[in-house]
Amino acid sequence: MTSADRPSETGPASPGRTTLAAVARLAGVSVATVSKVVNGRSDVAPQTRSRVQELLRQHDYVAPAPRHVEAANRATIEVQFGGVLNPYVAEALEGIVDAAAELSVSVTVSKPDRDPNWARDLVSAGRRALIAVTSVYTAEFLNALTRAGLPLVVLDPLHLPHSEVNSVGSTNFAGGFAATQHLLSLGHRRIAYLGGPAIAACDQARVHGYRAAMEAARAPVPRGYVRPGEFSFQNGLAGAAALLDLAEPPTAVFAGNDDIALGVIETARGRGLRTPEDLSVVGFDDTILARTASPPLTTVRQPLREMGGVALRTAIRLADGEKVESHHIELATELVVRASTAPV
Incomplete structure (x- = not known):
């Protein structure tokens, strides 16, 4: 040896x-x-x-990284994400990889590991920090990282940022407010919100933004107009069916992400309703799905690539022992108006 x-x-x-x-x-x-x-x-x-x-x-015990590994790279950052590799995750990963290339940093991508020694194994393999994409972090998860001395950055956390956890997100409340205000400006008053998991902090913020805009316009939110679910196309299909079956269905739907919005459009199409002539739809994220949809989707742009870059740079600073100014960083969202919305 x-x-x-x-x-x-x-x-x-x-x-x-x-x-x-x-x-x-x-x-x-x-x-x-x-x-x-x-x-x-x-x-x-x-x-x-x-x-x-x-x-x-x-x-x-955590074995230190081999010297030849440290010499070859300034740092190696582990990126973990659960679920499927959808357009949302892909764009965030692209931002991480682009920033890593600029800084001559290596990135490895993996799924969460259930092995009890997973955090120590990452350090032994030469990882300097961990970026978790849309993760629900438990006390056990955080304790494993603390014992291994591995810094953590959560990208778009699914629950409210913990004071000891560094995270990067976007202005979800402002985005929800802007999306709803756009529909209100077109004359819509029967506006529904079809969102993701009720426990997700990002979805809660979007709902609050929606409700704030409706309240400011003195527009009622009837029972059944706010429906949580999953950030999926299937949820858009099922949720839109439930909304359109109401005695007084909405004339516009604000969806919690682009996948849900496309499901809403598909359900409307199946019932002979046109978008936007019969039903206006707004999404959230502005992934490639929004830009290639038929019709092109009005949506709230979440700067996913930029968020990935900020997460990578924050992880490097933490790996180098630096202090960061804020545990939680939010990047601005922006409403992008396309062809899926029109006057009521």
Whole structure:
């Protein structure tokens, strides 16, 4: 084993991070023996190996990145996302990758790992920080990162930003207000909101923006006009069907994202309703779906690529031990008017 492949034995340890020497003392063996266990060498007695492995697990030992990995890259950032790789996630990832290329930083993309040692394994593999895209972070998730000493940045968090979690989002309330105000300016008063999960902070903000605009215009929000669901095309199909079945259906629908909006348009089309002549529809995000829809979708542009870039740069600063000015950063949204909305 060369010095480049062997974990540091004498160098300074990060605060709170267990060293090989400490584990060796507890196990009553040499540092070299512990190093062999860490590196998977076979020339260690099974009973000794088992005792050392158990101590490594108990003390949350994290092997430092190999020196040749650190020399090759200024940093390697892990990006995790759950669910499917939809246009929303793809555009956010594109922003992360573009910013990484500018800074000569490596990026690896993965799904969340259920292995209890996942955070320590990331550090051992040379990751300097983690960017989680639209993740619901639990106490267990945060504790694993804290024990491993791995900084976290959440991109577009699904629940309200925790004071200890760095996150990047957009002005969802302002976007919801602008979308609804646009429909009101066209003369619509029967405007419904078809959104995502009720627990999602971004959706809550969009609903509040919608309600604020309706209240400012003294436009009523009848029962059944606000429907939570999922950020999916299928939710748009089913939600629009429920809205159009109401005794007094809406003349306009503000959808929580572009996928939902396209589902609304498809359901309306299936019932012989034209968009926007019979039903105006506004989306949220401004993904490629909005620009290629038929008709092209009026939507609230969420600067996904820019958000990805800010998340990457924030992660690098945290990895370098710098302090950031704010735990939560919001980028401005913008209403983009196309052909899916018209006067009532």
